[in-house]
Amino acid sequence: MSDTGEKTYKFLDGTVLKLIAMVSMVFDHVGDNFFPGAVWMRVIGRMAMPLFSFCVAEGYSHTRDPKRYLTRMLLFGAVSEIPFDLVTAGKVLEFSHQNIMFTFALCVMGLICCDMLTGSGDSKVRKALGIAVLPVFAVIALLLGLDYNMLAVVLVSVFYLLRKKAPALRNLTAMAFHAALRNVGVYWFGLLGFIPIFFYNGEKGRGLKWLFYLFYPGHLLVIWLIRTLLS
Numbered sequence: 573m574s575d576t577g578e579k580t581y582k583f584l585d586g587t588v589l590k591l592i593a594m595v596s597m598v599f600d601h602v603g604d605n606f607f608p609g610a611v612w613m614r615v616i617g618r619m620a621m622p623l624f625s626f627c628v629a630e631g632y633s634h635t636r637d638p639k640r641y642l643t644r645m646l647l648f649g650a651v652s653e654i655p656f657d658l659v660t661a662g663k664v665l666e667f668s669h670q671n672i673m674f675t676f677a678l679c680v681m682g683l684i685c686c687d688m689l690t691g692s693g694d695s696k697v698r699k700a701l702g703i704a705v706l707p708v709f710a711v712i713a714l715l716l717g718l719d720y721n722m723l724a725v726v727l728v729s730v731f732y733l734l735r736k737k738a739p740a741l742r743n744l745t746a747m748a749f750h751a752a753l754r755n756v757g758v759y760w761f762g763l764l765g766f767i768p769i770f771f772y773n774g775e776k777g778r779g780l781k782w783l784f785y786l787f788y789p790g791h792l793l794v795i796w797l798i799r800t801l802l803s
Contacts (some may be wrong), residue, residue, distance in 0.1 A: 587777025622765035
């Protein structure tokens with residue numbers, strides 16, 4: 573395919589992907605809290621996980637300071653925990669299920685360890701060790717009760733490890749893991765989230781970094797306040 577043809581269908585930048593994920597997430601959380609019978613809202617909501625996972629992998633691959641990227645994830649994980657627990661458990665703190673920002677922070681920890689073990693050389697042994705450490709982080713996510721646990725770690729890892737491969741191979745591989753790990757009921761519709769990724773043009777877009785970090789705890793807090801007023 574020519575460059576012109578590729579540009580024709582690859583028209584979504586990173587900012588647009590994040591905005592689509594945010595809208596999807598709002599549909600999911602609003603449906604879950606106010607319209608539990610509206611399955612279509614949960615269907616739309618399933619798109620968010622693959623999109624956010626892709627954006628985290630892209631963000632990590634382009635950051636100039638992985639440790640700062642991790643610190644930011646942990647900070648907003650802490651900020652988001654009370655709003656998350658209020659919405660999901662109805663109390664200020666609940667330790668059996670933690671918010672997605674902590675999950676993505678663990679994903680970033682895994683990628684940092686992977687890169688440290690892999691190094692900058694061509695050693696196949698070191699590359700194998702780097703990849704082998706990632707399933708350990710997936711298990712840790714499961715044991716800690718992190719939101720989307722193993723699925724999030726696997727998707728972020730696949731998107732990162734295959735970032736230099738053909739986009740179709742990268743995306744189809746991630747889809748296969750998604751289908752293997754989340755294949756019950758409405759979770760099948762998470763595969764819809766891969767559609768926008770196929771149209772990603774590799775560009776960052778406007779960024780709007782802080783909007784995305786603040787939106788997560790902010791929209792949860794708004795949902796909890798509305799639910800409290802209506803109860």
